Amino acid sequence: MSTTQIDRLRELLGPLAAQRGLDLEEIAITPAGKRRVLRVVVDSDDGVGLEACAELSRAVSQALDSSDAMGGAPYVLEVSSPGAERPLTAPRHYRRATGRLIRAHLHEGGELTARILTADEDGVEVEVPGPKGRSTDGRPGTARRVAFADIARARVEVEFSRKAGAAGPGSGAAIPDESQKEA
Incomplete structure (x- = not known):
């Protein structure tokens, strides 16, 4: 069974x-x-x-220096967190985006823009805003359950004037490795 370079890197870097x-x-x-x-x-x-x-960049750099996982060609190492508009592909991504606004494309067609209230292993509870972000009677939007099986693809939406108290992940800034590997 052959493994690709990405598979070898995943085996090496995953435990770190x-x-x-x-x-x-x-x-x-x-x-x-x-x-x-x-x-x-x-x-x-x-x-x-x-x-x-x-810290992880330093550990990865040491691990790569002591292995042949990158071969002999020069490379630059960048370790970062996901970007602000990251695709949501696993239940943990939805859980981590609780409080954030998402745009989901559904398998049945159509698009849903909503705020994540909760997420579990099977799906997500969202608040679908009404017109101008409110329901017709002035209350916040309508709660809706969406199964992951019904979502073709989804992405976090960037909000410039975010809802007060909404939680969200870090900035997504990349940290280049200072050693700029030369092999």
């Missing part, structure tokens, strides 16, 4: 993230001139701060 209470969300390698960029995206229920990204 887990030791720090982080979920390894994504690993991507993209060409950048004569180098490659290795992007490692991590998240947690409490969000990911800059210090956590920097």
